[in-house]
Each structure stands twice: as structure tokens, then as C-alpha cells.
Amino acid sequence: MINQEKIQVVMGIDFGATNLKAIISDNKGKVYHQYIEPSQSDLGPELTLNRIKKLIEKGIDASRSDNLQLVGIGIGACGPVDTIKGEIIESPVLPGWNNVPVVEFLKKATALPVFLDNDANLAILGEWWMGAGDRQGVVAGITLGTGIGGGLIINGKIYRGGFGYGAEFGHIQIAEEPPCLCGNKGCLGRVASASATIERYRELTGIEDKSLQIKDLKQLYEENSPEAKKAILCSVEYLCKAVLILVNCLNPHIFVLTGGMTLLGDIILLPIREFIMSSTFKILGNKTKIEIGKLGIFSGAYGAAYLALSNQNCGSFSL
Numbered sequence: 001m002i003n004q005e006k007i008q009v010v011m012g013i014d015f016g017a018t019n020l021k022a023i024i025s026d027n028k029g030k031v032y033h034q035y036i037e038p039s040q041s042d043l044g045p046e047l048t049l050n051r052i053k054k055l056i057e058k059g060i061d062a063s064r065s066d067n068l069q070l071v072g073i074g075i076g077a078c079g080p081v082d083t084i085k086g087e088i089i090e091s092p093v094l095p096g097w098n099n100v101p102v103v104e105f106l107k108k109a110t111a112l113p114v115f116l117d118n119d120a121n122l123a124i125l126g127e128w129w130m131g132a133g134d135r136q137g138v139v140a141g142i143t144l145g146t147g148i149g150g151g152l153i154i155n156g157k158i159y160r161g162g163f164g165y166g167a168e169f170g171h172i173q174i175a176e177e178p179p180c181l182c183g184n185k186g187c188l189g190r191v192a193s194a195s196a197t198i199e200r201y202r203e204l205t206g207i208e209d210k211s212l213q214i215k216d217l218k219q220l221y222e223e224n225s226p227e228a229k230k231a232i233l234c235s236v237e238y239l240c241k242a243v244l245i246l247v248n249c250l251n252p253h254i255f256v257l258t259g260g261m262t263l264l265g266d267i268i269l270l271p272i273r274e275f276i277m278s279s280t281f282k283i284l285g286n287k288t289k290i291e292i293g294k295l296g297i298f299s300g301a302y303g304a305a306y307l308a309l310s311n312q313n314c315g316s317f318s319l
Contacts, residue, residue, distance in 0.1 A: 006069040008315045011059045012126075012305025013052065013075045014119055014298070017041050017093040017146065020052060021298055024059050024070065025305040027317040029130040033062050034298060041093075045100045053109045060110070072314030073112055074304035075102060076119035078149065080165050086116045092181040093146055113314045115307050120149025121158045121167065122303030123293070127256045128153040129306045131294040136253035140246055141293070142169050143300075144239075144261030148189035152250065156310075169246060174238050192238040194260040201231035214263050221267065235261070236268050240275035247288050248280055258293035265292065 007026055014021040016039060024033040035055060041048045056073060063070040079091025086103025088094065106114045124133070124141040133139035133153065143149040150169025152159040160166045170193075175186030190196055194214050201217055202208065204227040220228035247255060261268060273290045293299050308314050 006067055008071050008317065009063060009068045010072045010074060010305050010308040010314065011056060011070060012122075012301040012303065012308065013055065013073065014122070014300030014304060015039060015041075015048075015052065015075055015077045016119065016300075017078065017091075020055055021301045022055060022059065023298060023301045023305055024063060024068070025302070025309075027309050027319055029302070032066060032068060033059065034301070035059075036297070041097070042095070045097055049100075049102065049105050053106060056106065056110050056112070070112065072308040072311065073106065073110065073114045074122070074306070074308035075106075075114065075116050076122035076300045076304045076307075077102065077116065078119045078147075081116055081118050083115075083117055083160070083164060086114065088116075113308070113311065115311055115314070117158065117304070117307055118149065118151075119143070119300050120170075121151040121160075122307060123149070123258050123300040124151025124256060124303070125153055125158055125306055126295055126299040126302030126304075127258060127293045128156065128303075130302050131299060132256045132291040133254050138250065138252040139254050139256060140167075140169075140250050140252040141256030141258060142188075142242075142246075144192070144194055144257060144259035146193060146195050148193045148259075150246075152252075169242070172242050172245060174242055188238060188242045192235040192242070197231050197235045197261070200234060201227055204231060214260050218264055218267070221264075232264065232267060236271050239268060240272050243272050243290065244276055244279050247276055252288055254289045254291055256291055256293050258295075258299050262292045 009026050011024050020039045022035040023031045060070050077088050080089045088097050088100045090098050103114045120143045123143045127133040128139045139153040148170030150167040152167040170189035171187045173186050174188045175191050179185050180187040180190045198212050217228050309317050
């Protein structure tokens with residue numbers, strides 16, 4: 001029997017407060033397996049890190065059965081991370097996750113190279129690699145979920161700033177209130193995220209339903225609910241202003257919107273496009289494309305996979 005050479009693959013994991021989303025991919029972006037399961041991050045770092053370890057072990061077993069060789073892991077986590085030490089420094093949606101050595105734990109547990117970055121950085125990197133970013137020279141974007149994160153990709157590299165925490169677009173001050181966990185007031189993430197939009201609808205209606213999701217608000221919007229329209233369009237107005245600021249400052253080829261709020265589709269996309277076209281220099285407004293991400297909930301997992309693929313300490317890939 002002829003031995004077939006194994007294809008080297010990596011696992012990209014998007015670690016969120018609610019779910020772990022992961023893919024196993026080769027260097028061409030072909031996905032062999034994908035996973036989504038609860039992260040249970042509220043139960044603390046030890047339990048969740050062990051859940052991630054078990055997910056990686058599942059990926060190792062699946063790879064072996066398909067004659068693949070899993071050679072590295074990329075992980076995206078919300079909040080400031082130290083990419084050199086491989087630690088989650090702190091996170092507003094991960095209480096108690098302070099200076100958690102994610103990379104050290106998982107390297108020891110799996111004997112594989114592990115690489116960590118901010119989840120929003122990786123979501124935009126994923127879209128740059130295999131999605132709406134189309135591998136253009138300058139791709140910026142925001143993730144519209146529980147909060148709002150940001151990412152800036154320049155020639156295929158994550159822009160991290162002088163101290164490693166660049167592109168925190170969710171903390172642009174866009175309003176006077178409410179207070180944000182970062183210490184500022186009126187941050188974009190506090191007034192225009194999915195959670196902020198849902199909370200605004202609750203305040204307008206007095207409804208305390210904690211199960212409400214963006215898809216529910218979209219349906220109510222389409223049914224001409226005045227409260228749903230007001231809640232959504234208020235967020236859209238803030239987003240228009242923030243994207244204009246970023247387009248003017250960064251002059252990206254493509255600006256990508258990702259995350260749960262993009263379920264609203266043209267309800268948010270078209271007003272932002274129109275606002276940019278009418279509110280800035282024509283050379284900017286006409287050339288910068290505003291797009292919704294193409295990778296759905298797995299954009300961060302794709303970015304995490306690319307993070308591993310592009311690291312010289314992980315396999316022998318050509319990208």
C-alpha cells in the first residue's frame with residue numbers, strides 16, 4: 001500500500017463569552033471540519049481552558065481520521081491580549097479573566113504551537129483572507145456583537161499599534177452617555193452594538209424579555225414596529241458617524257462589517273454607504289467599499305487559522 005503524504009492543517013478557534021467557534025483549515029482556506037459549542041466562560045478560566053483543550057483534542061482526532069496533520073492552533077479572544085506572552089490581560093465580557101496564560105496552558109496540554117490575538121483583529125483578518133476583504137492592501141472593519149471591536153489589516157498584517165492594542169474602534173466616543181467599562185462615556189460599543197440595540201428596544205417598550213435577539217428585532221422592524229425601527233436606526237446613525245471617521249482617518253480599500261448586527265443586512269449597510277458617499281471627499285467615498293463580511297459567525301475562526309498559518313514556528317506553509 002502506498003503511503004499518502006498527510007496534508008498539514010491548523011485549527012482556528014474564536015473564543016467568545018458564549019461560544020467556541022472553530023475550523024480546521026489548510027493554507028488555501030479549505031475547511032475540513034468546523035465546530036461550535038458553548039464556552040461556559042462564566043465558570044472561570046480553568047474550566048473553559050479545559051473545554052478548549054478538549055475541542056483541540058477532538059480536532060486532532062478528526063484530522064488523523066482524514067489523514068491530515070494538525071500542526072498548530074490560533075486563538076482569538078475578546079478584550080486586550082498580550083500576543084507576546086500569550087495572555088488574556090482582561091476582558092469586559094469575561095469577568096475574572098485577568099492575566100490568564102492561555103498559550104502556555106494549551107501548549108503544555110496539546111504539545112502544539114499556539115498563537116493568541118484579539119478576536120476582532122482576527123475577524124477582520126479572516127475576512128481579509130477568505131471573505132469580503134478580498135486580500136486588498138488596507139482593510140478595516142468592526143465586529144458588531146455584544147460590544148464592538150475593530151481591526152485594521154495592512155498588506156496582510158494586523159496593525160497592533162505601538163503597544164499592541166491598536167484599532168479599538170469600539171471605544172470611539174460617539175455620544176455623551178452611557179459610561180463604558182473602559183472608563184470613557186458614550187463609546188461606540190455602548191450605543192451601537194447588538195446588545196445596546198436590544199437594550200434600547202427594551203427601554204422603549206418596557207419589555208423585559210431577556211431572550212430577545214437581533215433576528216427578533218429585524219422581524220419586528222419588517223413588521224413596522226416603531227420601537228424596533230427607532231432602536232435599530234439610532235444604532236445605525238451612530239455607526240454611520242463612526243465609519244465616516246474611520247474612512248477619513250484610515251482611507252481603507254474596503255471597510256468590513258461583521259458580527260451579529262449584520263443579520264440586519266441592507267438595513268444597516270445601505271445607510272452607511274449612502275452616508276459615506278454624501279459626507280466625505282468624493283475620492284474617499286467613491287473608492288472605499290463598505291461590505292458585510294462573507295464568513296458569517298466563523299470570520300474570527302478563519303482569522304485565527306491564518307494567524308497560525310502565517311507564523312514561521314508552525315508548519316511549512318506557503319501563503
